[in-house]
Amino acid sequence: MPIIRVKDIRDMSSEDRKKKLTELQTELVRLRTMVKAGGSIDNPARIRELRKAVARILTIQSEPAKPETKEKTKEKTTKKTTRKKAGEKAKATEEESEG
Numbered sequence: 286m287p288i289i290r291v292k293d294i295r296d297m298s299s300e301d302r303k304k305k306l307t308e309l310q311t312e313l314v315r316l317r318t319m320v321k322a323g324g325s326i327d328n329p330a331r332i333r334e335l336r337k338a339v340a341r342i343l344t345i346q347s348e349p350a351k352p353e354t355k356e357k358t359k360e361k362t363t364k365k366t367t368r369k370k371a372g373e374k375a376k377a378t379e380e381e382s383e384g
Contacts, residue, residue: 288338294345306342309335 288309294302313335319326326332 287341288334289341291341291345294342299346302342302346306339306346309339309342313339 289305294305297305313332316326316332316335320329320332
């Protein structure tokens with residue numbers, strides 16, 4: 286079972302995510318230090334769970350704020366092609382006037 290679920294991470298505020306990330310990274314460093322020092326830990330799989338939880342939080346933090354809807358995307362595409370066509374017409378007009 287994961288330490289923290291994606292849904293829970295998305296529901297957190299940005300500040301809460303940062304706090305949780307720091308907390309998990311601190312625990313991960315502590316466990317890795319114990320292993321390197323030759324000690325044994327109760328649950329070795331905990332390291333893997335912590336790594337995955339940290340990765341989940343970092344991934345969600347790097348996502349864009351709000352995804353665009355299909356309609357907005359279509360509008361932007363239409364505007365870009367319209368501008369491009371207008372620019373091509375202007376260039377063609379300039380070339381004709383020069384030549």
